[in-house]
Amino acid sequence: MRYTSRLGVVFIVVFLCWSVQVGFCQQDRQRSLMNVENLTLDSTAQRVYYEQRLYRNPVIGLLELSQALSLPSATEFVPLYQGIPIAGYQPGNNWQTRLLSRSDRKALGKLIPAGPGHYKLDFRIQPEVIANFGFKMDPFQTKTSLLLQTQLYLSRGLVLNAGVLFPITNNYDNQPMNIRPAPIYLNQFLALDEQNFLSGSVGLFYSNQYGVNLQYRRANLTKPWSFGLEASLTGDYYFPTRGIYYESMNKAMVLADVAYRFRKHDITLKLSGGQYLYQDRGVRLDFIRQIYSVEVGIFAMKTSKASTAGFNFAIPIPPGRLAQSKRFRLRTTEEFRWEYSYNGGGNNVGLRYRLGNQLDALLRQYHSDYLRQQVP
Amino acid sequence: MNSAGWIRKLSVQWSLAIIGILVTQRGIAQVNISGKPGLLNIPTARVLSDGTFHIGYHYNPSHYDPRSANPNARNPDSLESVGSSNSIFYATLAILPRLEVNINIFRVNGYIPLNERGIGDRQFDIKYAVLTERERRPSVAMVVSAPFGIDNSLVTYAAMATKNFTLSENVTAEVTAGFGSPYYFDRSDNVGNDYNIFTNYKLHNKNDRPNPYLSGPFGGIALRFKQNLGGMLEWDSRHLNVGAYAKLFERWTLQAGVINFDQITFGTSYAVSLRKLPKRLSQQTAIPK
Numbered sequence: 010m011r012y013t014s015r016l017g018v019v020f021i022v023v024f025l026c027w028s029v030q031v032g033f034c035q036q037d038r039q040r041s042l043m044n045v046e047n048l049t050l051d052s053t054a055q056r057v058y059y060e061q062r063l064y065r066n067p068v069i070g071l072l073e074l075s076q077a078l079s080l081p082s083a084t085e086f087v088p089l090y091q092g093i094p095i096a097g098y099q100p101g102n103n104w105q106t107r108l109l110s111r112s113d114r115k116a117l118g119k120l121i122p123a124g125p126g127h128y129k130l131d132f133r134i135q136p137e138v139i140a141n142f143g144f145k146m147d148p149f150q151t152k153t154s155l156l157l158q159t160q161l162y163l164s165r166g167l168v169l170n171a172g173v174l175f176p177i178t179n180n181y182d183n184q185p186m187n188i189r190p191a192p193i194y195l196n197q198f199l200a201l202d203e204q205n206f207l208s209g210s211v212g213l214f215y216s217n218q219y220g221v222n223l224q225y226r227r228a229n230l231t232k233p234w235s236f237g238l239e240a241s242l243t244g245d246y247y248f249p250t251r252g253i254y255y256e257s258m259n260k261a262m263v264l265a266d267v268a269y270r271f272r273k274h275d276i277t278l279k280l281s282g283g284q285y286l287y288q289d290r291g292v293r294l295d296f297i298r299q300i301y302s303v304e305v306g307i308f309a310m311k312t313s314k315a316s317t318a319g320f321n322f323a324i325p326i327p328p329g330r331l332a333q334s335k336r337f338r339l340r341t342t343e344e345f346r347w348e349y350s351y352n353g354g355g356n357n358v359g360l361r362y363r364l365g366n367q368l369d370a371l372l373r374q375y376h377s378d379y380l381r382q383q384v385p
Numbered sequence: 386m387n388s389a390g391w392i393r394k395l396s397v398q399w400s401l402a403i404i405g406i407l408v409t410q411r412g413i414a415q416v417n418i419s420g421k422p423g424l425l426n427i428p429t430a431r432v433l434s435d436g437t438f439h440i441g442y443h444y445n446p447s448h449y450d451p452r453s454a455n456p457n458a459r460n461p462d463s464l465e466s467v468g469s470s471n472s473i474f475y476a477t478l479a480i481l482p483r484l485e486v487n488i489n490i491f492r493v494n495g496y497i498p499l500n501e502r503g504i505g506d507r508q509f510d511i512k513y514a515v516l517t518e519r520e521r522r523p524s525v526a527m528v529v530s531a532p533f534g535i536d537n538s539l540v541t542y543a544a545m546a547t548k549n550f551t552l553s554e555n556v557t558a559e560v561t562a563g564f565g566s567p568y569y570f571d572r573s574d575n576v577g578n579d580y581n582i583f584t585n586y587k588l589h590n591k592n593d594r595p596n597p598y599l600s601g602p603f604g605g606i607a608l609r610f611k612q613n614l615g616g617m618l619e620w621d622s623r624h625l626n627v628g629a630y631a632k633l634f635e636r637w638t639l640q641a642g643v644i645n646f647d648q649i650t651f652g653t654s655y656a657v658s659l660r661k662l663p664k665r666l667s668q669q670t671a672i673p674k
């Protein structure tokens with residue numbers, strides 16, 4: 010008698026655990042589905058189109074969605090960037106990558122919706138650290154700020170980036186500590202066919218430069234070689250306590266690069282060169298390693314002004330998602346990028362400004378080999 | 386499912402988990418003064434597993450300031466060249482399976498003459514494992530400091546070999562022997578004209594200073610209990626040092642020691658593996674097969 014009742018208790022406990030677990034699973038799935046935006050299921054073609062802005066590493070978004078939907082294994086996942094499909098990936102034991110041709114893209118334009126109604130009101134907390142080491146009187150000059158940014162998806166590929174900047178410290182320059190607009194610019198991303206991509210930006214960028222930036226990249230996401238062109242015309246601007254100060258658009262930058270990606274350890278060697286800001290002409294060699302959510306690079310460069318070397322990295326800032334509903338989200342940034350140059354700051358060796366949209370960095374995150382090698 | 390099958394499955398999972406812990410532990414353990422796998426002052430040829438990243442801090446006591454007697458570092462208010470204690474901050478990444486890069490910032494605690502002020506001496510080091518350890522062969526590695534420095538104090542031009550011996554189920558001994566070159570290149574005569582990183586290299590001899598770091602033969606032994614706790618004894622090419630370390634929560638290492646049976650040194654580091662997906666996704670069930 011005692012034995013059976015004990016067995017009964019064990020059974021009930023096991024059942025309770027099981028049902029709680031199942032409940033959790035369903036909740037997890039719901040939550041995972043909330044992470045993606047503009048989700049379209051094409052069950053006849055067994056394809057899923059989705060956009061995720063939460064993770065720097067596209068694999069996390071892809072696996073999470075795959076877990077949440079639990080579709081047949083032949084399902085192809087097509088991530089979107091600013092509403093534009095990048096490529097089709099079929100995860101699982103037999104990984105496959107399908108590049109999208111011009112006619113594929115035309116057809117998808119009708120299938121996948123675009124515009125602000127299909128995206129969350131997404132707010133991103135982005136730290137910014139500008140530093141100069143070496144000034145003897147004040148060796149640790151830094152300008153740190155916290156940016157609250159948002160992206161407005163206007164139409165297919167066209168996004169308005171805007172935000173507010175909250176200064177935290179500044180012993181770097183004499184800019185007052187006023188709360189001011191964060192970089193505000195429009196970016197149009199375009200994918201022409203399997204391997205030709207374009208990106209154009211207009212507005213107020215990072216690093217106190219405003220103007221126009223155009224980029225073209227030829228990158229087959231299943232092949233090692235890629236090359237790109239970038240041209241821009243910018244000028245200085247900043248926000249004093251009142252109004253805006255700006256100079257004329259007198260800085261031209263023209264850069265070309267060729268990159269080779271080694272499959273084995275997700276290494277990219279990139280040789281770039283041309284004219285940087287302040288008419289500084291030179292060449293730069295980058296060694297870039299992609300390690301799951303992180304990217305680490307080492308570089309050396311020689312310009313008409315001088316030579317320098319340094320390192321850079323791009324990391325997501327934890328914890329990521331802070332609050333989220335169907336229409337709204339608050340999160341920490343998926344990408345914080347920082348570069349240390351041996352004598353960058355004061356001497357302006359091969360100086361450039363930062364732009365959120367950089368085609369080479371974006372496309373190597375969607376390279377077939379990088380994604381495939383992470384899948385367990 | 387019958388209970389025997391369930392238990393068998395569980396034990397398979399457990400043994401896999403234990404193997405996993407052992408494998409990850411291999412690369413994550415205590416590090417030396419400049420943040421490289423090592424004992425207190427000396428580096429060892431222990432190889433970090435690919436994608437291991439750690440950051441940390443180390444305190445170096447004043448009698449062993451590698452910068453003392455450096456004419457640049459001398460306090461003009463005092464006639465003697467008195468050493469200061471030093472703080473070293475570092476970050477190390479196994480950027481490729483056998484290749485580790487290390488950045489360390491060496492700061493002098495206390496008075497610094499104006500022309501010497503900075504956030505500290507930034508040093509960039511590369512370590513390459515020529516051989517990995519096998520049953521009958523030690524691991525062999527080389528460390529080279531980038532010659533970009535103006536006044537680097539922990540310059541490491543060294544080659545070393547390391548072999549682990551299993552003494553009992555839980556205790557291993559890690560034995561290291563190596564040699565540090567007294568000669569090195571830097572750009573110290575270049576103060577005020579540091580616009581060209583690839584020019585003006587000059588050969589120097591570390592032995593011109595009273596406390597040269599890693600100049601000559603060095604070696605040491607670490608006794609580790611379950612890889613989580615250990616004692617260390619080392620000859621750092623000048624002094625005999627002893628120390629101990631403990632690793633907490635698999636990631637956080639605390640260590641302390643006595644340099645030359647005279648002054649205390651200590652440090653702490655935190656290590657993670659970057660080659661990881663979130664746990665909820667890394668299971669095999671992530672993809673429907």
